[in-house]
Amino acid sequence: MDGARLGGLLGGEPKVVAAGAPILAEALQQQAVRVERVDWRPPPDWAVDALNAVLGDPRHAAANATAVERMLAARPRLVDVRPASEVLGLEKGTFLHAGPPLEWERASGPMRGALVGAMLLEGLASSPEEAERALEAGTATLDSCHHHGAVGPMAGVVSPSMQMFVVEDDQNGRARRSYCSLNEGLGKVLRYGAYGPEVIERLRWMGAVLGPVLRDAVRRHGPVDLTAITAQALQMGDELHNRNRAATSLLVRELAADIITAGAPASDVAEVLRFVNGNDHFYLNLAMAAAKVGADAARGVPGSSMVVAMARNGTDFGIQVSGTGDRWFTGPAGVPDGLFLGSYGPQDANPDIGDSTIMETTGLGGFAMAAAPAIVRFVGGQVPDALAATHRMYEITLAEHPVFQVPILSFRGTPAGIDVTRVVRTGILPVINTGMAGRVAGTGQVGAGLVDPPAEAFSEALRALARLAG
Helix, strand or coil, X not given: CCHHHXXXXXXXXXXXXXXXXXXXXXXXXXXXXXXXXXXXCCCCCCHHHHHHHHHCCCCHHHHHHHHHHHHHHCCCEEEEEEEHHHHCCCCCCEEEECCCCCCHHHCCHHHHHHHHHHHHHCCCCXXXXXXXXXXXXXXXEEEEHHHHCEEXXXXXXXXXXXXXXEEEECCCCCCEEEEEECCCCCXXXXXXXCCCHHHHHHHHHHHHHHHHHHHHHHHHHCCEEHHHHHHHHHHCCCCCCCCCHHHHHHHHHHHHHHHHHCCCCHHHHHHHHHHHHCCCCHHHHXXXXXXXXXXXXXXXXXXXXXXXXXXXXXXXXXXEEHHXXXXXXXXXXXXXXXXXXXXXXXXXXXXXXXXXXXXXXCCCHHHHHHHCHHHHHHHCCCHHHHHHHHHHHHHHEEEEEEEEEEHHHCCEEEEEEEEHHHHXXXXXXXXXXEEEEECCCCCCEEEEEEECCCHHHHHHHHHHHHHHCC
């Protein structure tokens, strides 16, 4: 624990900070002593030399300060909606996907299902069987969304004809852009690996109607301040990963007049507003693009141990760190623990998948659960668990967000800027709340819950940082 955190705990009326075995804390609480429990343990033996090397690097403190300052300074704005073929230069037969790089042979069920659906959407196959044979033969080019300034929820598959949110940030001395597809809603959708006729029909409508209507509205409106919407949504009970009800409503309120007056047929306008109104997660994809452009601003700072990406492809969980370039550090993706839909159970859930952990990377999602106690009804647990999750994340982060604040914590900023050294030193892993995709391709969503990232990803990143220490 750092000095500032300890000082904060000890400020005000007397209290005891207790670490380790709970018996001491429990005994003191029985005597009406105020006790602040912290989850602390000594670092593993193997990590001592690596930690000493990284923490002793003369660049380290200033590098982390620079990286987190750049991330927190970002002020992303929605500036356009355009097809992936235009903004990402995707050609037919090229697909982006969530998480670290992945080949078809190692792809999980929902990833395979989403790629099959993308083949059908782009007219590269006339049946799921034909699409699967083509993918097995290696006719498609696959790459990570993160390699192209993009992010994708769940399977995260992006194909050339898909409409993309275009988000821009002109802080930190240069203009950056990030991209994310439009949200399809819940249930049987492509991002969860479903590819039935209703999935493809919806995607084609999104390309032909939803995207153009939003494009014309955004251009008529002018840049939309996503930081302001996100900050206000936190005050209204969202945490911006699995709860986006307030943020989606605020977005519609911001754009409604321009959607209506942008010149689209009245039937299209009604259909668009009806679709977004029925999709509480619509803002998630915008929040992801906003988080991505902020995290990317923090990349490439030599000596920094701050995480700039966490992502999963349904097989691997990977992280990228500011001071180690574009290298991925990976471990096996875990299966979330939470609530299941209908008759589904743990045996139906795929290992964790999606780029939406960019939200936790920048201090939202699981890190902001204290702002959204209602989230426990979606991912499981009790309200005190949501508060405890946010409190715990302050132990492994570099800063508190100056704009994203948690009312129930006296408007304390959300914990932001995951530090690899603190994760390894404390043994506390980032808390992630997530949806669950069905293990079998074509199933769709089966539930939602919490998941731990693999500790080895952070361990390998620390080792790499130690080798680079000056």
